[in-house]
Amino acid sequence: xxxxxxxxxxxxxxxxxGVAAARLALMKGGDVYVSDTSSDEATSxxxxxxxxxxxxxxxxxxxxxxxxxxxxxxxxxGIPPNAPVLRKLRERGQSWISEPELAFRFFNGPLIAxxxxxxxxxxxLLLGHLLNRAGIRVAVGGNVGGGLAPTASDLALMxxxxxxxxxxxxxxQLGGVESFQPEIGVITNLSPDHMDYYGDFxxxxxxxxxxxxxxxxxxxxxxxxxxxxxxRLASDAAGDHYFFGGNAVxxxxxxxxxxxxALRVNGELKTLMPLADYPLLGLHNVDNALAASLAAxxxxxxxxxxxxxxxxxxxxxxxxxxxxxxxxxxxVNDSKATNVAATVKALESFDRPVVIxxxxxxxxxxxxxxxxxxxxxxxxxxxxxxxxxxIQSEIGDAASIELLGNDFTAVVTRAAELAHQGDIxxxxxxxxxxxxxxxxxxxxxSFTQLSKESE
Numbered sequence: 001x002x003x004x005x006x007x008x009x010x011x012x013x014x015x016x017x018g019v020a021a022a023r024l025a026l027m028k029g030g031d032v033y034v035s036d037t038s039s040d041e042a043t044s045x046x047x048x049x050x051x052x053x054x055x056x057x058x059x060x061x062x063x064x065x066x067x068x069x070x071x072x073x074x075x076x077x078g079i080p081p082n083a084p085v086l087r088k089l090r091e092r093g094q095s096w097i098s099e100p101e102l103a104f105r106f107f108n109g110p111l112i113a114x115x116x117x118x119x120x121x122x123x124x125l126l127l128g129h130l131l132n133r134a135g136i137r138v139a140v141g142g143n144v145g146g147g148l149a150p151t152a153s154d155l156a157l158m159x160x161x162x163x164x165x166x167x168x169x170x171x172x173q174l175g176g177v178e179s180f181q182p183e184i185g186v187i188t189n190l191s192p193d194h195m196d197y198y199g200d201f202x203x204x205x206x207x208x209x210x211x212x213x214x215x216x217x218x219x220x221x222x223x224x225x226x227x228x229x230x231x232r233l234a235s236d237a238a239g240d241h242y243f244f245g246g247n248a249v250x251x252x253x254x255x256x257x258x259x260x261x262a263l264r265v266n267g268e269l270k271t272l273m274p275l276a277d278y279p280l281l282g283l284h285n286v287d288n289a290l291a292a293s294l295a296a297x298x299x300x301x302x303x304x305x306x307x308x309x310x311x312x313x314x315x316x317x318x319x320x321x322x323x324x325x326x327x328x329x330x331x332v333n334d335s336k337a338t339n340v341a342a343t344v345k346a347l348e349s350f351d352r353p354v355v356i357x358x359x360x361x362x363x364x365x366x367x368x369x370x371x372x373x374x375x376x377x378x379x380x381x382x383x384x385x386x387x388x389x390x391i392q393s394e395i396g397d398a399a400s401i402e403l404l405g406n407d408f409t410a411v412v413t414r415a416a417e418l419a420h421q422g423d424i425x426x427x428x429x430x431x432x433x434x435x436x437x438x439x440x441x442x443x444x445x446s447f448t449q450l451s452k453e454s455e
Contacts, residue, residue, distance in 0.1 A: 005029035014043050017077060017098075033066050037085075073096040119288045141166075318336045335428075409450060
């Protein structure tokens with residue numbers, strides 16, 4: 001597909017992805033209608049800009065006749081499948097797609113898609129870095145967020161197509177794909193997340209499974225060793241399967257060999273770099289490096305080029321990001337850890353006692369797995385915010401957990417009081433941020449500022 005001339009395109013939602021989809025559709029000649037139930041100042045400003053660009057914009061509701069009459073409907077990822085607007089469309093027999101699905105139809109080159117529960121953004125951006133260092137022209141975007149990369153629709157408007165597109169894909173976005181077909185697909189891991197949106201784990205992974213919807217014998221899939229949920233999804237997918245993680249005995253294609261990150265090339269292990277020299281904190285970031293290295297190799301990068309790229313990678317904001325080292329106490333901002341599995345991995349990454357900050361908006365997961373990880377770290381925790389009482393109730397008997405309220409300054413101050421020289425103060429909340437902050441970025445920035453102000 002190279003144009004949308006003569007086609008009616010409807011976009012539901014005026015968030016980042018909705019605006020991007022609308023702009024792409026307009027640039028490709030579509031007759032674009034955009035609607036959003038909100039009419040606040042920010043939404044109105046985005047709507048006004050799209051009106052100027054040529055779209056028909058409706059705020060405060062939806063015209064269902066226009067939605068149902070559109071040739072293509074694009075739904076923003078934040079709209080749950082059971083939302084009234086989507087339920088009514090379903091009743092009228094109208095389907096919808098996600099913004100990356102629309103963008104993919106205008107891509108002019110091969111695609112690498114990265115999904116999973118945790119590590120998606122780090123793996124996506126690390127892969128882009130490795131390909132760039134190897135001299136391979138790459139366009140990186142998708143669900144990255146935080147201003148770290150553009151949307152898929154922005155990539156579709158590039159004047160000069162890259163050698164490879166690399167997209168991070170959320171479960172919400174995968175739930176709306178039809179023709180989407182990556183040459184290389186990466187799943188970092190799978191564990192319960194967004195249960196407040198999906199209701200159960202099976203519904204969540206059903207959307208993830210759509211990564212394989214258009215698998216062919218030419219597809220290449222990069223999968224974690226030993227992840228049973230991923231194994232269930234990918235076992236029947238057409239194409240070649242490659243594996244990362246584990247060790248040389250496990251027989252993976254990218255793995256830890258002794259104390260080094262290694263890649264299997266033509267049956268032989270090639271050392272990329274010593275683990276001690278890898279710049280990113282955390283064992284899970286080693287897995288991210290393995291997945292990205294394997295994807296880069298399959299996309300044409302040589303082992304030596306991948307090694308050079310790994311040496312120069314920088315920590316991403318809010319993802320196991322060291323932000324201060326004061327009086328022998330290391331402060332680490334892992335605000336992006338919005339589910340229990342991510343926080344468990346963060347705790348397991350340190351061999352020093354941890355004072356951890358846990359809390360935020362409750363997403364419906366069990367917090368019980370945190371107890372063992374916290375005890376093993378010889379640390380303690382502070383539970384705060386909306387989810388604080390449940391966190392203390394579920395793990396307080398097995399680990400040392402204090403309960404505070406909604407004053408984040410008081411939470412950080414108390415963490416500083418509890419920490420001793422040699423400890424780590426870790427913000428890895430296992431919850432989303434929306435009870436007290438606008439976003440996980442806002443939460444992480446607040447933590448960073450308060451760490452600088454602490455004595």
